[in-house]
Amino acid sequence: MANYFNTLPLREKLNQLGVCDFMDSSEFLDGVNALKGKKLVIVGCGAQGLNQGLNLRDSGLDVSYTLRKEAIEAKRDSWKNATENNFKVGTYEELIPTADVVINLTPDKQHTAVVSAIMPLMKEGATLSYSHGFNIVEEGTQIRKDLTVIMVAPKCPGSEVRAEYVRGFGVPTLIAVHPENDPQGKGLAQAKAYCVGTGGHKAGVLKSSFVAEVKSDLMGEQTILCGLLQTGSILSFDKMVEKGIDAGYASKLVQYGVEVITEALKQGGITAMMDRLSNVAKIKAFEISEELKDIMRPLFQKHQDDIMSGEFSRTMMEDWANGDRNLLKWRAETGETAFEKTPAGDVKIGEQEYFDNYTLMVAFVRAGVELAFETMVDAGIKPESAYYESLHETPLIANTIARKKLFEMNRVISDTAEYGCYLFDQACKPLLGDFMKKVDTDLVGKNFNEGKDGAVDNRTLIEVNEAIRSHQVEQIGATLRKAMTAMKAIKTA
Numbered sequence: 497m498a499n500y501f502n503t504l505p506l507r508e509k510l511n512q513l514g515v516c517d518f519m520d521s522s523e524f525l526d527g528v529n530a531l532k533g534k535k536l537v538i539v540g541c542g543a544q545g546l547n548q549g550l551n552l553r554d555s556g557l558d559v560s561y562t563l564r565k566e567a568i569e570a571k572r573d574s575w576k577n578a579t580e581n582n583f584k585v586g587t588y589e590e591l592i593p594t595a596d597v598v599i600n601l602t603p604d605k606q607h608t609a610v611v612s613a614i615m616p617l618m619k620e621g622a623t624l625s626y627s628h629g630f631n632i633v634e635e636g637t638q639i640r641k642d643l644t645v646i647m648v649a650p651k652c653p654g655s656e657v658r659a660e661y662v663r664g665f666g667v668p669t670l671i672a673v674h675p676e677n678d679p680q681g682k683g684l685a686q687a688k689a690y691c692v693g694t695g696g697h698k699a700g701v702l703k704s705s706f707v708a709e710v711k712s713d714l715m716g717e718q719t720i721l722c723g724l725l726q727t728g729s730i731l732s733f734d735k736m737v738e739k740g741i742d743a744g745y746a747s748k749l750v751q752y753g754v755e756v757i758t759e760a761l762k763q764g765g766i767t768a769m770m771d772r773l774s775n776v777a778k779i780k781a782f783e784i785s786e787e788l789k790d791i792m793r794p795l796f797q798k799h800q801d802d803i804m805s806g807e808f809s810r811t812m813m814e815d816w817a818n819g820d821r822n823l824l825k826w827r828a829e830t831g832e833t834a835f836e837k838t839p840a841g842d843v844k845i846g847e848q849e850y851f852d853n854y855t856l857m858v859a860f861v862r863a864g865v866e867l868a869f870e871t872m873v874d875a876g877i878k879p880e881s882a883y884y885e886s887l888h889e890t891p892l893i894a895n896t897i898a899r900k901k902l903f904e905m906n907r908v909i910s911d912t913a914e915y916g917c918y919l920f921d922q923a924c925k926p927l928l929g930d931f932m933k934k935v936d937t938d939l940v941g942k943n944f945n946e947g948k949d950g951a952v953d954n955r956t957l958i959e960v961n962e963a964i965r966s967h968q969v970e971q972i973g974a975t976l977r978k979a980m981t982a983m984k985a986i987k988t989a
C-alpha cells in the first residue's frame with residue numbers, strides 16, 4: 497500500500513490540507529438521531545474505546561464491543577473495561593456482521609491487521625469509523641467501496657473525552673468523510689451525530705479531512721502537547737535538584753504546575769496565562785520564550801517537514817516492524833528519570849505560587865504553543881485546527897501529567913503520539929543544553945519576584961503585552977472560545 501497523501505497531485509494535497517469549516521451549533525440540532533437505533537460496535541476497549549463508548553451510551557446510543565478472541569478468553573484489561581461497565585462483548589464473528597457502524601479504536605499500528613480482519617465481516621453498506629486518519633492517509637488502506645468511511649477525532653486523550661463530557665462540556669473534534677468512501681452520502685450526518693454523542697459539539701467541531709487531521713495531529717502531539725511538556729518537565733526538575741531545591745517540592749511543582757498554569761491558557765489563551773505573572777516576571781518570561789522559540793524553531797520545522805513528506809510515518813512503521821524496539825526502549829528510559837521516581841512531597845503549594853515559582857514553564861508553554869501554531873499554519877493547516885491542536889489541547893494533556901506524571905501521560909496517549917513524543921524529546925534536550933546552563937532558581941523553584949522591587953519600564957511592558965495579544969493564535973482563540981459557552985473551570989491541585 498502506498499502513502500495516500502504522497503500519491504495525490506500537489507493541488508489535491510493542498511486542497512485536502514485546507515479543508516476546515518468551523519461548524520455552527522445549529523448544524524447539530526438533529527442531535528444523535530442519525531445513529532439512533534443503529535448498532536455501534538467498537539473494536540478495542542482502550543483509551544479512546546472505553547471513554548467514547550461511555551459517552552455514546554450515555555447519549556442514548558446502542559454500543560457494544562468486539563475484541564479479538566484472545567482478549568476475551570484471557571479476560572484482558574480491555575475485556576474487563578467493557579464488561580465491568582456492563583457493555584455487551586463479543587468476537588468479531590459474533591458482532592461485526594450485526595453492526596451498522598464499526599468504530600475502529602485499536603492502536604494505529606494494528607489498523608492494517610484489524611481492518612483486513614473485520615472488513616470481510618461487515619454488512620453491505622455499513623460504516624467504518626476512525627478517530628485518527630493514519631491508516632487511510634499514511635498507509636493508504638483501501639476500503640470496500642460499498643462501505644462509508646468517516647473520522648471523528650477528539651482532540652485530546654480518551655480520559656479527558658470522558659472527564660469533559662461528565663463536566664457537561666466536551667472536547668474540540670475534527671470530523672471527516674473519506675472522499676473515496678461515501679457511496680450513500682450519509683457519512684457527514686453520521687459523523688455529526690457521533691460527535692454529539694461524545695459531546696464534541698459543545699467545544700467546537702471542524703469539518704476537516706483525513707489528510708488535514710493526520711498532518712496536524714501528528715505535529716501537535718510530537719511537539720508542544722507531549723514532546724515539549726516532557727522535555728520541559730524533566731529539565732525543570734533536574735535543574736531544581738541540581739540547585740539544591742528540595743526534591744519533593746520540585747517533584748510536586750513540576751507534576752501539578754503545568755496543569756495549574758495551562759488552566760489559565762485554556763480559559764483565556766496565552767494572554768491570560770502571562771497575565772498571571774507579575775509585570776517583571778512577565779517581561780522575563782516573554783524574553784526567554786522568544787529565545788526558546790529561536791532555539792527550537794528548526795526542530796519544530798523538521799518535525800512538520802518529516803510529517804508532510806511521510807518520512808516520520810516511514811520510520812515509525814520501521815519501528816513497528818522491529819517489534820517497537822525504539823518505542824519500548826524510550827518508554828523504559830522515561831520510567832527511569834529522577835522526576836518519575838521522586839514522589840511529590842507533602843507540601844502545600846498555593847495556586848499563585850505555581851506561576852511565581854515556575855516562570856520557566858510559562859515560557860516553555862508560550863514558546864511551544866506559538867511555535868507549533870506558526871509551523872502548522874505555515875505548512876497549510878488552517879488556524880482553527882492549529883489552535884485546537886496546540887493551545888486548547890495542552891491543558892488536557894497537562895491534566896494527565898498531574899494524575900501520575902509523564903508515565904500516565906504516555907500511557908493514555910496513543911502509541912503513535914508516544915513514539916513522536918520521545919523522538920522530539922531526544923532531540924530537544926541537547927538543543928536546550930546551553931540555554932539551561934543559564935537558568936537559575938529564580939525561574940524555577942523560587943519566587944521570581946523575591947528580592948526585586950517590581951519596577952518595570954512602561955514602554956517595554958506595553959510592547960510585550962502588544963506582542964502577546966496580537967499573535968494570530970490569540971486572535972483565532974478569542975473567536976473559537978466564544979463558542980465554548982459550556983466550558984467549566986477544573987479544580988486543580
Ligand SMILES: NC(=O)C1=CN([C@@H]2O[C@H](COP(=O)(O)OP(=O)(O)OC[C@H]3O[C@@H](n4cnc5c(N)ncnc54)[C@H](OP(=O)(O)O)[C@@H]3O)[C@@H](O)[C@H]2O)C=CC1
Nearest residue numbers: 540541542543544567574601602606627628653654909910
Ligand atoms: N489515546 C488517545 O487518547 C487518542 C487516540 N486516538 C486514536 O484512537 C485510536 C485508538 O487509540 P488508543 O485509544 O490509544 O488505543 P489503545 O492502545 O488504548 O487500544 C487498546 C485496545 O486495542 C485493542 N487491540 C490492540 N491490538 C489489537 C489487535 N491487533 N487486534 C484487535 N484489537 C487490538 C486492545 O485489545 P487487547 O486487549 O486485545 O490488546 C485494546 O482493547 C488510534 O487510532 C489513535 O490514534 C485519537 C485521539 C487520542
Ligand SMILES: CC[C@](O)(C(C)=O)C(=O)O
Nearest residue numbers: 651652653717909910913
Ligand atoms: C496526545 C495526542 C493524541 O493525538 C491525542 C490525545 O489527541 C494521541 O494520539 O493520543
Ligand SMILES: [Mg+2]
Nearest residue numbers: 650651652713
Ligand atoms: Mg490528537
Ligand SMILES: [Mg+2]
Nearest residue numbers: 713717910913
Ligand atoms: Mg494522535
